[in-house]
Amino acid sequence: MIFNKQWIDEWVENNLSAEQLSDMITMAGLEVDSISPVADNFDKVVVGKVLECVPHPDSDHMHVTKVDVGNGQVFQIVCGAHNCREGLKVCCSLIGAHVNGITIKKAKLRGVESNGMLCSYKELGMADESDGIVELPEDAPLGMDIREYFKLNDNVIDVDLTSNRPDCLGICGIAREVAVLLGKEFKYPEIKSVASEIQDVFPVEVEDKDACPRYIDRVIRGVNQKAKSPLWMVEKLRRCGIRSVSPIVDVTNYVMLEYSQPLHSFDLNKLNDKIVVRKAHKDEPITVLSGEEIKLKDNTLIIADNKGPVALAGIFGGLNSGIDENTTDVLLESAFFSPDAIKGRARQYGLDTDASHRFERGVDHDNQLRAMERATALLIEIAGGKAGPVNEVVAQDKIPVHKPITLRLSKLYKVLGETIDENTVYTILKNLELNPVKVDGGFTAVSPSFRFDIAIEEDLIEEVARIYGYDNIPNATPVSELYMVHEKEEVVLDRQIKKALVDVGYNEAITYSFTDPKVLSEFSDIKPLMLTTPISPELSAMRTSLLAGLSIVAKYNANRQQRKVRLFEQGLRYIIDKDAENGVRQEAMIAGISVGDIDDESWTQKSRAVDFFDVKGDVEALLAVTADADAYNFARSNEKFLHPGQSADIFKNGVKVGFVGMLHPLTAKALGFKQHVAVFELLRSAVEKRVVPVYHPISKFPSVRRDFAFVIDKSVPVASLTALIKSVGGAIVQDVKIFDVFEDESLGDKRSVALGVIAQDVEHTLEDAQIDELSSKIVEEAKNKFGAVLRS
Numbered sequence: 001m002i003f004n005k006q007w008i009d010e011w012v013e014n015n016l017s018a019e020q021l022s023d024m025i026t027m028a029g030l031e032v033d034s035i036s037p038v039a040d041n042f043d044k045v046v047v048g049k050v051l052e053c054v055p056h057p058d059s060d061h062m063h064v065t066k067v068d069v070g071n072g073q074v075f076q077i078v079c080g081a082h083n084c085r086e087g088l089k090v091c092c093s094l095i096g097a098h099v100n101g102i103t104i105k106k107a108k109l110r111g112v113e114s115n116g117m118l119c120s121y122k123e124l125g126m127a128d129e130s131d132g133i134v135e136l137p138e139d140a141p142l143g144m145d146i147r148e149y150f151k152l153n154d155n156v157i158d159v160d161l162t163s164n165r166p167d168c169l170g171i172c173g174i175a176r177e178v179a180v181l182l183g184k185e186f187k188y189p190e191i192k193s194v195a196s197e198i199q200d201v202f203p204v205e206v207e208d209k210d211a212c213p214r215y216i217d218r219v220i221r222g223v224n225q226k227a228k229s230p231l232w233m234v235e236k237l238r239r240c241g242i243r244s245v246s247p248i249v250d251v252t253n254y255v256m257l258e259y260s261q262p263l264h265s266f267d268l269n270k271l272n273d274k275i276v277v278r279k280a281h282k283d284e285p286i287t288v289l290s291g292e293e294i295k296l297k298d299n300t301l302i303i304a305d306n307k308g309p310v311a312l313a314g315i316f317g318g319l320n321s322g323i324d325e326n327t328t329d330v331l332l333e334s335a336f337f338s339p340d341a342i343k344g345r346a347r348q349y350g351l352d353t354d355a356s357h358r359f360e361r362g363v364d365h366d367n368q369l370r371a372m373e374r375a376t377a378l379l380i381e382i383a384g385g386k387a388g389p390v391n392e393v394v395a396q397d398k399i400p401v402h403k404p405i406t407l408r409l410s411k412l413y414k415v416l417g418e419t420i421d422e423n424t425v426y427t428i429l430k431n432l433e434l435n436p437v438k439v440d441g442g443f444t445a446v447s448p449s450f451r452f453d454i455a456i457e458e459d460l461i462e463e464v465a466r467i468y469g470y471d472n473i474p475n476a477t478p479v480s481e482l483y484m485v486h487e488k489e490e491v492v493l494d495r496q497i498k499k500a501l502v503d504v505g506y507n508e509a510i511t512y513s514f515t516d517p518k519v520l521s522e523f524s525d526i527k528p529l530m531l532t533t534p535i536s537p538e539l540s541a542m543r544t545s546l547l548a549g550l551s552i553v554a555k556y557n558a559n560r561q562q563r564k565v566r567l568f569e570q571g572l573r574y575i576i577d578k579d580a581e582n583g584v585r586q587e588a589m590i591a592g593i594s595v596g597d598i599d600d601e602s603w604t605q606k607s608r609a610v611d612f613f614d615v616k617g618d619v620e621a622l623l624a625v626t627a628d629a630d631a632y633n634f635a636r637s638n639e640k641f642l643h644p645g646q647s648a649d650i651f652k653n654g655v656k657v658g659f660v661g662m663l664h665p666l667t668a669k670a671l672g673f674k675q676h677v678a679v680f681e682l683l684r685s686a687v688e689k690r691v692v693p694v695y696h697p698i699s700k701f702p703s704v705r706r707d708f709a710f711v712i713d714k715s716v717p718v719a720s721l722t723a724l725i726k727s728v729g730g731a732i733v734q735d736v737k738i739f740d741v742f743e744d745e746s747l748g749d750k751r752s753v754a755l756g757v758i759a760q761d762v763e764h765t766l767e768d769a770q771i772d773e774l775s776s777k778i779v780e781e782a783k784n785k786f787g788a789v790l791r792s
Contacts, residue, residue, distance in 0.1 A: 001161055001169050003257075004038060004239035006154045011175035011189075014182060018155035024181055025159070028466045030168060033158045038239050040125025042099045045146040046070070047136060048092030048118075053085055058110040067092050067116070070143020078114035083132035091119040091134045091146050099123055126150075127238070137231055150231075156239055164453035166361035170260030173450065180431040180467055194376045197386035202268065202331050204393045207278040211301045211341035212313065213398035215277055216334045216368050218376060219268060219388035223248065225327050227383040247383040248323050248330055251375050253354075261334060261363055261371035262355035264303075264311060266321045268329035273306040277313065277335075284309060287319045294349050299532075301341045303333070314342040314359035316351055330385070334372040336365045336399075339452075344533030364450035365399055368392075402449070407460040408442040415461050418473045428467045434460070490689050492625055494570060497590060497687065500625050501568045504618045506592055509567040511549030513574070517541035520548040522667050523641055529574055529584060542574040542584075546591035547679055554595045555672050563607075564600060568592035570684065588684035592618065596675045612646040612662050615678035619650065619660045627691040630726075633719055634660070641667040642679075650682055658682025696762075703734065703760035706775050709791040711750050714743075716786045718753055724785060725757055728777050732759045732766065752791050 005018045016024065022032040048067040051074065056062035062080045069075065069092050077092070084090075094116050097104040100123045107114050121127035121134055124146070140149060147153065159168070167173040172188075179186040200219040206212050229250040237244055242253050252263040280296035286309040287293045294312075296302065301313040310321035314337040323330070339362045346356035369390065376387050407429075413419050426443065429436035434445040434454070447454035454460065465473065487493070498508060516538045520528055523545040534540035543549060546569050557565045570590050577585035597607045598614050616634070623632050634648035637659050647661025660680035668677050712721065722736040740754035759766055759774060782788035 001159045001174070002156060002239075002241045003159070003171055003174055004154050004156050004236070006151060007171050007236055007239075008175050008178060011171060012179045012182070012184070012186070014178065018157060021178065022157055025174070025177060027470060028177065028181055029162075030165070030174075030177060031160045033160045035158075036156050037152075038126065038154045038156055039147075039150070039152045040100065042093070042097065042124055042147075044097035044104075045091055045093045045099060045119060045124065047140045047142055047144045047146065047149060048090050049142055050084065050086055050088045050090060050118075053079075053088075056110060056112060058112075062109065064112055065118070067118070068142060069094065070141075073143075075115040076113060077116045077118060078109040078112055079118045079133065081118065081120065081133040083135065084118060089136035089138060089140045091124065091136065093117045093119055100125070126152075150235060154239070163361055166358055166363065166452070167260065167450040169358050169361070170256070170258055172259050176433075180428070183427070183431070185431055186433075191370055191373050192377070193373055194380065194387050196389040198388045200388040201391045202271065203274040204391060205274055205276045206393050206395070207276060208301060208341070209395035209398050211279075211338050212277045212335060213338065213396075214336040214365065214368055214392070214394045215275075216372050216390060216392045217275060218332045218372055218390050220330045220332060220376065220379060220385045221268075221328070221388075223328055223330050223379065223385040224383045225323070225325055229382060233378075233382075246323065246325075248327065248379065251379045251382065252332075254378065255371050255375045256354060256358070258374065259364075259367055259371050260358055261367045262314065262358055263371060263375055264317055264333040264355070265323050266310065266317075266331040266333065267323055267327045268331045269327075270321045271305050271310065271331060275331075275333075276304045276306075278302060278304060280309065286310075286312070288312065288316045288351075289319055289322050290316075291319065297348065300345050300348075301337065312345070312349075312351075313337055315346045315349075315356045316353055330379070332372060332375055332379075334368040334375070336363060336368055347534070347536060362452040366449040400449075400452075402447045404444045404446050405455070405457060405460055406439070406442060406444050407436075407457055407464075410441065411457060412442075412461050412464060415458075416465055416473055417476055420464065420468055424468065425464055428464050429460070432463055432467065434463070490692050492687050492690050496625050497570065497622065498568075500622050501592065501618070504621050506566045506568045506594075506618070509550060509553050509569050511546070511553060511569060511571075512539060513543055513572065514539045515541055515543045515548040516552065519552060519671065520544060522670055523547045523551075525640075526575060529576055544573050544575060545681060546571055546573060546589050547593065547681055550591055550593045550679075551671050551673075551677075554593045554677075558595050558673065558675060562596070564597045565595040566592070589681060590622070590684055590687070591681040592679065594618070594678040595673065609676040610678045611676070612643075612648075612660075612678065615662075615680055616648065616660055619658075619680050619682075623650075623687060625690060626687050627693065630723075633717075633723070635717065637661055640664070650680075650686070652686050657686035699760050699762040701761060701763075701765045703758050704766050704771050705756055705758050706771060707739075707754065707756050708775075708778065709740075709752055709754045710782055710788040711747065711752050711791050712782075712786050712788040714749055714751050716788075721753065721782065721786060721788070722755065724781055725755070725778055728781050729757070729759060729774055732761050732770075732774070734758045734760050 018035050022035055026032045046069050048069045050065050051068050052066040053063050056064050062078055063084050065077050065079055067075050067077050093099045093104045095104055095106055104117050118133045121130040161168055176186045198221060202217055202219055204215055204217055206215055225246055227247050229244055229247050233250055233254055234244040237253060240257050244250050248265050252265055256262050280298055280300045280302045282298040284296045285293060286296060302309045303311040303313050310318045337359050339360055342356060343360040346352055372390060426436055429443060429445050433448040436443040436445050445460055514531055517528060517540060520541050526544040528541040528544050531540050550567055550569055554565045554567055572586045573589050575585040594610045594615055598610045599607050601607055631652050633651050637647040637649040639659050641664050642661040643664050649656050650658040650660060658681055663677040663679060718738060725736050726733050735758045737756040739756055742752040779790060
């Protein structure tokens, strides 16, 4: 919300500077982003009148003017603006003035003397762009300093409001907050009803009363759209970031800024029969004011007449009913649309308007008539016209009801750690218009119609605290009892998993639980749960795989000259399951992604791209936290997004718990990667427990090693062969090491695998006969199970 300090001063009398006001509201929860002057720091610029304007003798676009600046002073000034003309009141900078970073001096422009400059809004620092010089009203006093005339000793304050404070999206709301913080009771300006001069009423039918509990319209005929909005209104709009357009548009924007109640104006002569507030039909077309044609979704509330849509309710007007320079008869609209009916609708069409910003957060449901009367009075004052009666359609049973909330003083003191006087609490609640009533041990309060965020006792405590002043609550070191946390040794903690992955070079990432459905479809065929009101289309699906979010983050970093990106995340995935609670099964997962080089750049070694064995080793390091390596095994994976020859599924005790591998080249290309990409993902439950260490005596007898070179089919996993050897040898086989793998055309579809078997007994030295017997069993079992033969 952008507002100017002087406008607040009109509503609440105060002696605060812009900086003091900003500090005060920031400490009360309305965080100020910036404070800036409403114009540049110029001087010696006064109101002048062009007495004479003739073409420059040596230029096709400049004029030679005579300008009266008051007190009988007339100066010759050369001006190049297209709108310079005789009789115009202008902003005239005198000799010695400092404007736009330069000092105005007497000069000759193409041979003609010039004694000053006629200024534009841009040159005065009052606008980023301007079309010609400033045109002042006829009644502007000659010779008056422009800073005084425009009241430019003012500041623009930009407040970053949280979504729960839509009441402060208007001057009224900000002023109300300021009054409360100053300990004053806020007094609303009196708004008188505008008497009806005509009896014209445009009928309204509300089909969706849940979405639109209150709709007010009013006919105003004979409006002069060619009238000019007064300077005070144009300036207030400008200082709040809105450009002046026409009297009708300016009035609706002005009232929106005043009361945070968006209004809409229709050209009455473009409407047919009646207004109908309803849901759109699927693919029903409308061309909005920007000229863009939209195919409507059936979840969108619209304003229609008997021929079709004329506006997106609470979002944007339609071109077919919009105001133009020929408009004379107007239908004003002031409505309360339910936040749920508007929330997210603008974004699904790529729109973001001041109206939708307010309606989707919630507007005061008792403010529509006040805004209508205010707008009617202003429009008739500026552009003339005759107003008809107010036409209101209201479903009272659909208007939000605010229930009483009890505030216990004991709870207030406990939460804040500060005893606040009971009368002070009452005054704060009263000034906040919470209608406090004294009860035993505290108060009951009812939130006003403009506050949607006060529903429970804690909300009242927060209100008291922020108005009382956080600075007034003394700092106190919290005191609590220390308890030893009971942790079972067999449970693998999150921090142990994080440490295991950090130790092998990964960094933890935390991504949204909702992600881009297009990216998600590359990793999972599971239909995701779609959000009804997403932040954006790219964040509209609840993730069924953590890799979607990780891949987006990894690509972001890789595209910014990061040659080595290694990220992991622990989090939930969400699977639609009718048998689960709320129809969604939540599963804890661990996922990781490695992109680019495996090592940092160094003169000691040549870097290389990450490969399957790198990421498989990372996963094995992770599984090692369970101290149960034998429970896991890897088998060729059929996941479509993984490289078929460089990927594996992870099994625990025969049950698939995850996968690891290189991304399929087509998947990597679809995701926008140009580097090698390795990924893994497994269930958190697969590593939730570890084998508790048990003491085993260390053998004092020598170990024996026997090497074998088996020729086996390429389809046989080497891990299966090592597992077989361990099962044959039992307790005396301490380790099996693979030290060579040989493939050659002479071996066809087979390969040679060389293994070293290390045997050792804790009770005695192994004799040759025992080793020979073990070797024979290994060879025999390998042949029987895998068709393996010793290489000659």
